[in-house]
């Protein structure tokens with residue numbers, strides 16, 4: 001009978017300071033006892049992106065309180081925990097170091113074991129936390145910082161089938177919103193505009209569909225949108241609401257088409273391995289987009305695969321996923337010492353060739 005484990009998780013790799021407590025009794029479904037997230041959106045809003053130095057300082061200031069809040073919401077003390085799991089990369093180094101130092105401090109003071117977690121593994125294992133699914137499954141991470149297909153075989157066994165070679169899709173949504181004078185974060189704003197738009201009026205490129213792999217590219221799409229906007233402005237001296245809605249709809253349709261087609265290819269590779277209960281899971285803020293979600297769901301349907309999207313609060317950055325990944329790794333015997341290093345880059349898959357870029361948080365994978 002597997003042991004009951006209660007693990008504190010810490011996350012501070014980008015612009016969310018988070019702490020959570022997750023418990024798993026034996027092999028039962030894990031339970032989130034608390035999950036606290038302090039976002040930094042306001043702190044960075046004047047700069048048009050995350051400022052690493054500001055982020056690191058805010059993490060360092062907030063982590064202690066965040067841990068206290070997570071423990072009190074879980075009605076537990078440190079003495080009742082079995083381990084501390086912390087994001088040790090990839091991400092913005094100052095933030096990751098804040099988290100790792102905080103976790104080491106707790107472990108040094110209490111004697112609790114320390115487990116370093118790859119942030120991407122946290123995202124990738126989330127469907128096991130929410131739905132207790134079995135390996136192997138296919139995971140598509142789509143956010144402002146990540147975009148990759150992962151074949152997940154075990155808590156420490158990931159194969160990256162492909163990913164973005166430049167921007168992440170959320171980043172492209174954010175830039176599109178900026179170009180069209182819409183608020184940040186751009187994804188929800190662009191989606192709302194697209195509702196009244198005609199996706200067929202402007203034909204934006206579908207990059208890399210001519211290449212028979214699972215890699216994606218979104219930076220050309222943003223350039224095409226910029227050119228289209230400038231052309232309309234030159235012709236009419238400005239853009240109307242309808243022009244804007246049509247551009248949003250065209251852009252969203254292009255992203256959805258590309259993701260759908262590349263997902264079809266990734267699914268083909270995954271299904272060729274003969275999984276007994278095939279599952280396509282998504283994570284990341286962009287998975288909230290109804291058009292994209294719909295497109296992915298129909299590809300999964302068409303290929304006889306179950307589609308799974310965890311609740312949004314667990315799709316975006318959080319510490320419950322880190323605590324849960326900690327439980328999985330701890331059960332497998334993983335323990336880290338006080339020499340655990342913060343790693344700005346940390347590919348999940350050391351075998352597949354490195355990608356050129358992977359979103360606004362820097363080349364992570």
Ligand code: KG4
Nearest residue numbers: 143144145170185186187284285286289316
């Ligand atoms: O996962 P997330 O909260 O943070 C990281 O980037 O890691 O994702 C945020 C991204 C932003 O770029 C935001 O514009 C995008 O997800 N997003 C959306 C939608 N909601 C959030 N993109 C498209 N459609 C949406 N409805």
Ligand code: ZN
Nearest residue numbers: 123145316317
């Ligand atoms: Zn993330």
